[in-house]
Amino acid sequence: MFEDPYTEHVLLTPGPTPIHPRAQQALMRPMLGHMDPEIFALNTEIQADLRAMYGTTDTTFTALLAGTGSLGMEAGFANLVESGDEVLVCANGSFGRRMADMATRYGANVRLVTAPLGEAIDPDDVAAQMNGVQMVAVVHGETSTGVLNPVPQIAQIARQHGALLTVDAVTTAGMEPFHMAEWGVDYAYTGAQKCLSAPPGLAPVAISDRALARYHARRTPTPLWYCDFEGLRDYWERHTYHHTVPVNLHYALHAALRAALDEGMLNRKARVQHVGQAIQTALAPLGFTPYVQRPEDRLPTVLALRLPDGFDDAGVRRALRERHISVTGGLGATAGLIWRLGLMGETARPAPYRALMNALEDLLGVQGLTARFDAALEPVPV
Structure with missing residues (x-):
């Protein structure tokens, strides 16, 4: 029963977390079409607020994926990894292991840097395996064990070796300062239902210029059509049709994100x-x-x-x-x-x-x- x-x-x-009162109220707004000029204006505000939340440059591409944080994770590997790429994954919990699984499915040769459960990744262990690595992936806050990994130090190592860095910021971004540009993070994502207290179903992402350059240098098309970076830019920047976005969730995310930034x-x-x-x-x-x-x-x-x-x-x-x-x-x-x-x-x-x-x-x-x-x-x- x-x-x-x-x-x-x-x-x-x-x-998930309880929905913020402002987000709850926003869900009551009447439906509009996803190609309506008012929705494009709303999305532009969301993009600017995401840049503030993630600590990006003014030109960093931000967007909402119509899915949960795991779609944010998968979209990074789908767009930035090709078969045979060397990807180093920091895995000290369930979500680091999920990163490794996804990267493998997209054809990467995955190297693991591990730590015992309850311990953070050692940046020296990352540095020791960087030869030939094209991407480093790390979970900032490992939800499964309550561990905070040293993203700034790992980012410095990745940048020194010319590797991209993708960061799972699901339990950090939106609840504390995140410095994507300053640290040198290339791809970051979270879930709407986590720190922002919005309804589940959206994955806010930020994609650096370096990541977009890597995407455009691909030898093969992105295998995940739904979250292809150029398809996303068609909708978010060029305002042309790609797929139907969940407009009501955009309303709620906009309200919750603005409430977080106001605080x-x-x-x-x-x-x-x-x-x-x-x-x-x-x-x-x-x-x-x-x-x-x-x-x-x-x-x-x-x-x-x-x-x-x-x-x-x-x-x-x-x-x-x-x-x-x-x-x-x-x-x-x-x-x-x-x-x-x-x-x-x-x-x-x-x-x-x-x-x-x-x-x-x-x-x-x-x-x-x-x-x-x-x-x-x-x-x-x-």
């Missing part, structure tokens, strides 16, 4: 850190500890906490779900070992986590969680 669709639910997952990336980063520290302070006496040992390697937007000994992971999460609170556990080797608490967009607020503390007090028969959480939130950052 399905629940009442209007039952309020507390999403504490690494995505400011430094303020959003501070909000994440503030709420995340309060969660850790509240749960630490129960035996919850950071899964990622080195503080500088911890991904702020996905708080990975090792569970206390004997903790009934599945049972507690099931009981929370019955109270309309969703918490995500580990993936693969970390299943039953960690919780991954989302701190992106509208999830990085005190209210959703106060609800979690109240519920855990009742379910676990403990006191003081909510009081510790609230105490740790003072003073509120400016």
Whole structure:
């Protein structure tokens, strides 16, 4: 039996996140055709705002792909990789491994740089394998383990060797400053439902001039017609038909992205850190500890906490779900070992986590969680 669709639910997952109120309101706008001049004007504003979010140059091509973040990942390999290319993939979690799988399917000779689960990629390991590499691919924030990889250092290495750099910015862009031009990133993507708190179904991308030059130097056509870079430019820049875009999702993304920029990336980063520290302070006496040992390697937007000994992971999460609170556990080797608490967009607020503390007090028969959480939130950052 399905629940009442209007039952309020507390999403504490690494995505999707609760829809921003301005995005929710934007979804109510009347439908327009995807070739309407008003939609082209809206798209132009989205492109400019994406340049601000990603920290690009004024001429960087930005767009929305009609799909989730995984389409953003695939589009990069489809357009920038040809059979026989040497691609180095940094894989220290599920999404790095997904990058390797996709690059292989597009004919790349994939070299892996790995790190143990819960540890960041070592830039020295990247440098050691760069001979002949044409592209480096890395996940900035590895959602599956809560690890932040050192993209600026990896970008410097890639640029020194003349290689393109593609970055999965799904759990970072839109919640903290991202410096695509300054770092030297060539292709970046995220998902609308992550840091921006827009509905799922769009993948905001940014493509550097170097990446477009590599695309135009291809020996063979892009095998993925739907996201061919020139086809995208036909629609986004030349305003000619390519495919039907989800106009209502564009409305919502535009509103959510503008709300994020209005708040400011430094303020959003501070909000994440503030709420995340309060969660850790509240749960630490129960035996919850950071899964990622080195503080500088911890991904702020996905708080990975090792569970206390004997903790009934599945049972507690099931009981929370019955109270309309969703918490995500580990993936693969970390299943039953960690919780991954989302701190992106509208999830990085005190209210959703106060609800979690109240519920855990009742379910676990403990006191003081909510009081510790609230105490740790003072003073509120400016």
